[in-house]
Amino acid sequence: MMTKHRRGVMMLLCLSPLLSGLGCGSSLRPVLATELLGPVVQAPTPDSFSVIWSSVQAAAHAADETRFALRVLDDEGGVVGAFPAECSDGRCLAEADGLAPGVRYRYEVVSTVDGGEVTAILAAGSARTSPPRGNPFEFLAFGDNGPGRESQHALARVMARFSPDLIVHTGDLIFADGALEGYPDRFYEPYAPLLARAAFYMTLGNHDYARDERAPVLDTLILPANGPPDQPAERNYWFDYGDVRFVCIDSNAPSAQVAGSVVPWLEEVLAEAGARWKIVWFHRPIYTHAFHLPAGALRDAVAPVFDRYGVHLVLCGHNHLYERSYPIRAGKPVPEGEGTVYITTGASGQHRYKARPFRPAYMAMQVDSQFSFTVVDVGPDSLCLRQIGERGEVLDEYRLVHAAGP
Ligand SMILES: [Fe+2]
Structure with missing residues (x-):
């Protein structure tokens, strides 16, 4: 009997425009590179990284001698290792x-005969292990990319000009209901060059599990399972990369759950962080001023924690525009270095929302006239944020300097 995930993969493959040569009946055949969804880099640490992919052949050949492996190469093409x-x-x-x-290592996804002879290179990419503290790196942040319209694809092509190590998605990956059928043309295809080289992390948006309580994205990706023990796994989690502690919160949870369960966990995760920078996203x-009003109960629960533990940057989506706050502490704008900067980066493809009139005192910048995404260059003493528009132009640039100095 076909399991839930196998059905999902079959559905993805049948629907994918990349896979038009493959029948969806019972005659599963051949190993063709185009039958593969991915690869997607996941979970880099200082000495490891993972790669995931989905393929009909992996399902079809589960019982025969074909095995799959990740072959890691050095700069000169020498094999560093082969990992089943x-x-x-x-x-x-x-x-x-x-x-x-x-x-940054190059890698190849290969098929083998029973783990030995390589029979085909199915895909290739590269991934960077987490750098030692003090070393710079770049990541992208964006959300609400839409139902596969040209606006999403055009912006994805601009994103591909950058060379990030990570992608931090702020939610609403698959419009309109998070269905698995949307993944080929709304996730794998537009972001393919990025997914093959940048570790992809995301927080759940309200659209990501509108159809299925167990969001398909949680079956697609490998997210850290280190959240509050009484909450569903992979919805709240943290990881360190370079000198940054990234913390993801599920903002769809009822406010009582956030206050009673997520906040104590968040305090612990931030208190024990040894990293120089603290970045939270949900x-x-x-702090927003557009179509969706600010999530007030969530703000009451988490903003005091951000203040207490000196969170530098908060990234959100949901409102389909770009917004940047001044540094905020105790609900008020404060001088540089004394508070948390809040970014809304929800303009990556879905219909845009207009900013509301009468910008509040805490709001430094809003852009509602272009699709855009955020590039963050992490350095030892500053975070350099750029908001990049549809034609690659810089819509906003902001340097967040670490209060502790060099
Ligand atoms: Fe949303």
């Missing part, structure tokens, strides 16, 4: 370990 993939119901995962920190913005 675990495949289940058409999704494969391989983790490369024993690597050096802060190095879907519903708490």
Whole structure:
């Protein structure tokens, strides 16, 4: 009997415009690179990274001698290691370990005969292990990319000009209901060049599980399962990369759950962070001035924690425009270095929302006339934020300097 995930992969493959040559009946055949969804880089640490992909052949050949592996290469093409993939119901995962920190490695997804002879290179990409503290890196942030319109695809082509190590998605990945059928043309295809090189993390938006309580994205990605023990896994989590502690919160949870369960966990995660920078992200913005009003109960629960533990930057989506606040502390704008900067970056493809009139005192910048995404360059002493528009122009630039100085 076909399991839930296998059905999902089959549906993805049948619907994908990339896979038009493949029948969706019972005659599963051949190993063709185009039958593969992904690869997607996941979970980089100082000495490892993982790659996931989905494919019909992984499902079809589960019982024969074909095995899949991740082959990691150095700059000159020498093989650093070959790491067997675990495949289940058409999704494969391989983790490369024993690597050096802060190095960008090339990799190939290969099929083999029973783990030995390589029979085909199915896909290739690169990934960077987490760099030692003090080393710079770049990440992208965006959300609300829409139902596969040209606006989404055009912006994705601009994104591909950058070279991030990570992508932090602020939610609403698959409009309108988070359905698995949307993944080929709304996730894998537009972001393919980025997914093959930048580790993808996301927070759940309200659209991500409108149809299914267990959002398909949680079955698609590998997200850290280190959230509050009494909450569903992978909805709240944290990870360190370079000198940043990233913390993801599920802002769809009822406010009583956030206050009673997520906040104590958040305090612990921020208190024990050894990283120089603290960045938190979630879907519903708490300082915003557009179509959706600020999430007031969520703000009451988490903003005091951000103040207490010196969170530098908060990234949200949900409102389909770009917004940047002045540094805020205790609900009020404060001088540079004394508060948290709040960004709304929900303009990456879905219909845009207009900013409301009479900009509040805490709001430094709003752009509602273009689709856009955020590029953050992390350095030892500053975060350099750029909001990039549809034609690659810089719509806003802001340097957040660490209060502790160099
Ligand atoms: Fe939303």
